[in-house]
Amino acid sequence: MLVSLLFPLISNGASNIAYLDVKQDWRLEAVGPWKARSDHRALLAMHHPWSASEAGNFSLAWRTITIPESWQEPIFLSFYQSDDYHGVKPDPDAGTLEAQGFIGHRFKRVLVDNEVIWNRDVADAVAPGTPAMECVALPVHPGQRFRLGLLVFDDTPSTVLLPEDYYRHPDFGTSRENDASAYSFRTSVFWGDLTLHTGDVTPSPEGRPSQQRMAAAHRERWPAPEPEGKAAPDKVRFRLDLGGPRLEPGFPLHMGIPLPEGAVSDPGDIRFQTAEGKAIYTQKRVLNTWRDGTVRWLQVDMAAPNGDVAVLAFARDEARAPGGMEAEASPTGVRVKSAGISYEAPLGNFPHTLQYRNVPRFSELRVRAVVQGESLEAVPSVVQAQEDGPFSTTVLLEGTLEASMRSYGQFSLALTSFDGMPWLKGNFRLINTENDALAVSSLALLLPFATPPGVLRVGAGEVELPCTIEQRDAGAATVNGEPVADTLVVPAWEHGAVVIRNFAPLYPKRITINKEALEVDVVAGGSVPVIFTPGEAKTHEIWLALDRVDPVAFGKSVQSPPLLINAAYVAGTSAVGPAATVAAMPAIMGPLTAQYAGKSWQDLGFESGLRHFPGTRHLAQPDSWANNYNDRLGSLLAAWLLSGDRAWFDRACDLAGHVLDVVYIHADVPGNDWAGAMHGPGQNHVGPPWNPALRTSGLALYYSLTGDTAARDALLGTAEFCRRTKAGLRHLGSRHHAGPMDAIYNAYDQSEEPVWLDEGTARIQAMLGIADMRRGVWSEVFGSESYRAGVPWMSMQLAEPLYRWYMETGDVQAAQLLVALAEGFICEQIAWDDPAQAAYYSPAPRQEAKPEFALQVLPALFAAHELTGDTFFLDAAKQQWDAWCQTGTWHTALELFWQTPWLCAYLEKHGLSAEAEGPVVETNP
Numbered sequence: 072m073l074v075s076l077l078f079p080l081i082s083n084g085a086s087n088i089a090y091l092d093v094k095q096d097w098r099l100e101a102v103g104p105w106k107a108r109s110d111h112r113a114l115l116a117m118h119h120p121w122s123a124s125e126a127g128n129f130s131l132a133w134r135t136i137t138i139p140e141s142w143q144e145p146i147f148l149s150f151y152q153s154d155d156y157h158g159v160k161p162d163p164d165a166g167t168l169e170a171q172g173f174i175g176h177r178f179k180r181v182l183v184d185n186e187v188i189w190n191r192d193v194a195d196a197v198a199p200g201t202p203a204m205e206c207v208a209l210p211v212h213p214g215q216r217f218r219l220g221l222l223v224f225d226d227t228p229s230t231v232l233l234p235e236d237y238y239r240h241p242d243f244g245t246s247r248e249n250d251a252s253a254y255s256f257r258t259s260v261f262w263g264d265l266t267l268h269t270g271d272v273t274p275s276p277e278g279r280p281s282q283q284r285m286a287a288a289h290r291e292r293w294p295a296p297e298p299e300g301k302a303a304p305d306k307v308r309f310r311l312d313l314g315g316p317r318l319e320p321g322f323p324l325h326m327g328i329p330l331p332e333g334a335v336s337d338p339g340d341i342r343f344q345t346a347e348g349k350a351i352y353t354q355k356r357v358l359n360t361w362r363d364g365t366v367r368w369l370q371v372d373m374a375a376p377n378g379d380v381a382v383l384a385f386a387r388d389e390a391r392a393p394g395g396m397e398a399e400a401s402p403t404g405v406r407v408k409s410a411g412i413s414y415e416a417p418l419g420n421f422p423h424t425l426q427y428r429n430v431p432r433f434s435e436l437r438v439r440a441v442v443q444g445e446s447l448e449a450v451p452s453v454v455q456a457q458e459d460g461p462f463s464t465t466v467l468l469e470g471t472l473e474a475s476m477r478s479y480g481q482f483s484l485a486l487t488s489f490d491g492m493p494w495l496k497g498n499f500r501l502i503n504t505e506n507d508a509l510a511v512s513s514l515a516l517l518l519p520f521a522t523p524p525g526v527l528r529v530g531a532g533e534v535e536l537p538c539t540i541e542q543r544d545a546g547a548a549t550v551n552g553e554p555v556a557d558t559l560v561v562p563a564w565e566h567g568a569v570v571i572r573n574f575a576p577l578y579p580k581r582i583t584i585n586k587e588a589l590e591v592d593v594v595a596g597g598s599v600p601v602i603f604t605p606g607e608a609k610t611h612e613i614w615l616a617l618d619r620v621d622p623v624a625f626g627k628s629v630q631s632p633p634l635l636i637n638a639a640y641v642a643g644t645s646a647v648g649p650a651a652t653v654a655a656m657p658a659i660m661g662p663l664t665a666q667y668a669g670k671s672w673q674d675l676g677f678e679s680g681l682r683h684f685p686g687t688r689h690l691a692q693p694d695s696w697a698n699n700y701n702d703r704l705g706s707l708l709a710a711w712l713l714s715g716d717r718a719w720f721d722r723a724c725d726l727a728g729h730v731l732d733v734v735y736i737h738a739d740v741p742g743n744d745w746a747g748a749m750h751g752p753g754q755n756h757v758g759p760p761w762n763p764a765l766r767t768s769g770l771a772l773y774y775s776l777t778g779d780t781a782a783r784d785a786l787l788g789t790a791e792f793c794r795r796t797k798a799g800l801r802h803l804g805s806r807h808h809a810g811p812m813d814a815i816y817n818a819y820d821q822s823e824e825p826v827w828l829d830e831g832t833a834r835i836q837a838m839l840g841i842a843d844m845r846r847g848v849w850s851e852v853f854g855s856e857s858y859r860a861g862v863p864w865m866s867m868q869l870a871e872p873l874y875r876w877y878m879e880t881g882d883v884q885a886a887q888l889l890v891a892l893a894e895g896f897i898c899e900q901i902a903w904d905d906p907a908q909a910a911y912y913s914p915a916p917r918q919e920a921k922p923e924f925a926l927q928v929l930p931a932l933f934a935a936h937e938l939t940g941d942t943f944f945l946d947a948a949k950q951q952w953d954a955w956c957q958t959g960t961w962h963t964a965l966e967l968f969w970q971t972p973w974l975c976a977y978l979e980k981h982g983l984s985a986e987a988e989g990p991v992v993e994t995n996p
Contacts, residue, residue, distance in 0.1 A: 087272070088274060089268070090274075091219075097133065098133050102129055105117060111897070113264075115261070116260070116899075118258070118259045118903070120257060126227060128225040129222060133221070135219075136218075136267070139214070140214045142213045144270075146267065147206055147267070148219070148265065149206045151204055152262050154258055154261065155858055156257070156857060157856065157858070157859045158172050159196050161237065170856040171256075172194065175194075175227060176233065177193045181221060182218070182219070197859040200841055201845050204276070223260045257858065259860075278845055281890050281941060285939050288938060293881045304385065306382050308346075309383065309637045310715075312634045314627060314721075315624055315628045316627065316628075322375050322628045323373070323492065324371070324373050324632070325370070325372050325778070326635060327358055328370075329368055330368075331644045332644075336365050338355040340385070340388070341384065342386060343376075346380040350390035351373050352461075353372070358774070370778035374462075381635055394410045394490060395490060396461055396462070396463065398459045403418055404416050405454055410490070411428060411488065412425070412427055412492075414426065417454070420454075421449075421451060431522075432617045433518040434519045438515070440479070440514045440515070443509065449470055450470055451469060454467075457485065461490060464488055480502055482501050496612070499593060501609055503608070503737075511602075514593055515592040517588055518590075518615075524589075525565040526565060528563050529560060529563075534550060538562065540560055540562060540582040541580065541582075541595065542560075544578060544579075545575075545678075548574070558575055561622040562582060562584055567617050569613070571611060572614070575679070576684040579596055579599075580592065606740050606745065607733055607737070608737050609732050631717065638652045649976040652713055652714070652715070655978040655984060683696075685726055686698075690752075695752065696758070700752050702766040703769070704770065707722050707723040707726060707965065709970075710964040713975065723773065724773075727769075730769075733750075736760075743759070744795070745792070746792065747788035749765060751764045762811055764810060765798060765810035765813070765814050766809070767786040770817070771786055774821075790817065793811040793830075805865050806868045812835075812876070815834060816879070820879060835882055835888070836884070846899070847891035847895030849861050851865070855914075858916060860899060860914035861900065862912075862913055864928065870892070870931035871969070873886070877938075893931045896928060897932065897947045907957070911924035924962075925961075926962070927967045929951060930973045932951065933974070937977075952978070
């Protein structure tokens with residue numbers, strides 16, 4: 072029986088318009104393997120699977136309609152249509168991308184009764200953006216009753232080659248004749264927003280219903296009220312992890328502590344104490360604030376307390392400062408005074424008279440270098456106090472390595488001392504700010520002893536002076552030319568010791584001690600100089616003890632400094648964004664921890680050396696380096712947030728050093744506008760910037776956890792590079808927008824400067840012009856030139872920056888894009904007949920589903936539910952989570968792991984967890 076519809080009139084002046092709901096009153100017919108359904112987007116989808124087509128097969132949707140007598144001719148049909156098949160000739164430079172062109176085989180058609188009034192090959196181009204509405208005049212009259220049909224028809228079998236057909240297998244050695252799938256022809260066609268109207272009306276289709284849901288939810292959410300001040304817990308217990316044996320003089324604890332939004336306006340309103348309630352004096356510095364101005368991240372410096380616990384109390388800090396340190400600045404320099412370490416740093420010179428408890432230990436400190444074969448001494452042009460006690464002080468000395476005819480880069484030396492403790496920490500950095508590569512044979516700190524050192528001990532035995540300790544390669548260190556088994560070599564004498572953090576992996580290194588002086592050479596290249604490329608830096612952490620210490624405990628404390636650990640509290644503050652600990656997903660960290668437990672960087676495929684530690688090869692190619700590919704720093708810190716296992720934190724700190732020195736580009740690179748960017752994967756650590764690798768969330772979190780201002784400078788520099796060069800702005804690939812958008816968000820989050828708000832808003836608008844917002848897909852090429860649709864693991868790299876940008880700014884368009892991408896994935900990449908099967912990796916039919924990418928995609932599905940209140944998204948997220956739990960596969964903690972704490976927050980919220988353990992998948996996509 073035919074279904075008929077007599078439209079109610081919708082007046083628009085003298086014009087009339089009627090919208091056709093694709094979910095009502097349509098009859099669906101098919102011949103062959105075609106399937107059709109109406110989906111959540113108010114689209115009618117017709118799908119042919121990955122199999123050969125046969126002539127005469129089709130998918131048809133039809134209904135009967137009667138045009139009202141009152142309408143005036145001409146009468147039009149406007150509609151949206153799109154498909155995921157692309158038949159334009161393949162790009163000859165597309166490498167190994169598969170391409171199968173079937174031109175003239177399959178057609179999309181609109182019928183009035185049996186007449187074709189609109190016809191198009193499915194091989195038409197899949198262009199970026201939302202396709203314009205089609206509009207076609209109907210051969211009908213007022214009062215006429217007719218049948219309207221939407222048809223996809225197989226006119227010529229795919230096994231019959233037509234003149235314009237083409238074929239390219241990803242393996243160039245495979246011919247069409249030897250490929251069992253050479254004639255498989257998959258297509259999904261989408262119809263929507265069908266509108267009948269007279270000639271003087273312009274349809275305004277409503278689009279996806281989720282857009283209206285999102286807009287309504289936004290109106291309820293924004294403008295968000297200022298937080299009233301959350302009820303902070305009275306006390307939070309942190310586990311104290313010393314990282315090594317306890318040192319008798321004590322050791323400084325330095326880290327960032329998050330606080331809940333609205334909880335603390337004045338850092339003086341919190342305090343640290345022992346488990347017994349004894350006050351711990353804490354030096355504090357605000358690193359970042361919430362939108363309401365309350366403290367979000369607080370840097371704390373204190374003496375590591377006795378016992379295994381430190382307690383954060385949300386109460387007024389009445390702890391009295393210790394004896395106190397002071398950096399007294401004057402026009403002639405800086406003088407550091409304390410009951411422990413003291414020294415003077417005159418303007419234009421390095422410190423002299425370094426003493427401990429008024430007893431001189433070193434007469435002075437000098438910096439010597441050999442660059443391009445030329446010996447020189449460094450002279451600081453800047454001497455200033457960065458932090459001025461009373462627990463710790465930091466004096467910064469900066470200058471340029473100057474020779475007679477030219478400069479050889481910029482250096483900085485930050486010296487930090489601690490009240491009542493014999494430790495002097497030095498952060499020593501050289502940056503190549505020159506136009507040429509620099510060959511550095513030596514970069515040494517020279518410290519003449521005030522009195523001879525007496526007996527020297529290295530490890531368990533005494534060593535005669537002079538003594539030279541070297542690390543020349545990844546093998547054992549040597550003491551006076553003899554190999555030693557210790558991985559942590561700490562020379563100690565009667566009144567001191569010296570430790571270089573990561574001495575062994577950051578070779579070549581040399582420590583020379585004689586009766587006159589201590590020399591610490593951090594770039595001991597000698598006859599084989601270390602090459603610093605333009606824009607490259609190297610930072611070395613050197614600790615001096617100015618009194619008798621246990622050298623083993625000292626070395627271990629430097630290598631793994633004290634930490635306060637409470638993963639559940641850190642996640643619960645929301646200072647890292649939505650996050651939960653591994654308790655929400657107990658299966659995932661167990662296998663990962665087992666895989667990494669006790670492993671060195673070399674065991675994990677990373678390499679050592681002054682430029683390489685901890686670097687790894689990219690795609691196992693010679694001299695091609697990953698350069699923090701896929702924000703490995705952020706992924707390692709995610710593992711730390713999930714587990715509270717300090718091993719992940721230590722790994723992240725190691726990797727952060729590599730990112731901040733070698734990956735981040737500190738200065739101009741001749742012929743390239745790269746300053747402020749990060750090198751992408753490529754040769755010799757100097758590959759050109761790659762948009763997806765410009766993510767800075769790992770750097771932002773590292774800054775929050777450590778207070779390392781170099782990380783903040785780098786994330787702002789990366790954002791400035793993106794703004795200056797418009798990095799990725801016009802690129803058609805989703806992940807090329809994801810990296811820069813992440814960088815812009817973090818710059819705005821750190822600074823709240825309007826320039827980043829403007830840049831982010833402009834980028835959101837650019838993305839809306841590339842994504843097909845009607846379907847909710849970012850149609851792009853991955854794995855195939857012929858099948859272009861959303862590539863989930865790439866497009867969902869946008870999820871976190873879009874979500875955070877919306878939450879920070881209220882930019883509803885960012886949220887709309889996130890919801891659209893989630894909806895497009897559900898409707899197009901999940902199999903109709905088996906919801907457990909989803910194409911996480913690529914829409915290309917030759918590609919495997921690769922469920923290990925699910926952890927990258929799932930947060931967006933949960934977020935779409937949060938942003939719309941639509942249970943469609945929650946049901947899909949739960950369904951896909953259940954399916955993932957059956958496979959339990961995921962990437963390593965170094966690959967695309969950064970969104971996992973966010974996923975855990977949703978799992979915890981909805982009472983979901985995974986019990987079964989699965990394999991970790993080693994991939995490098």
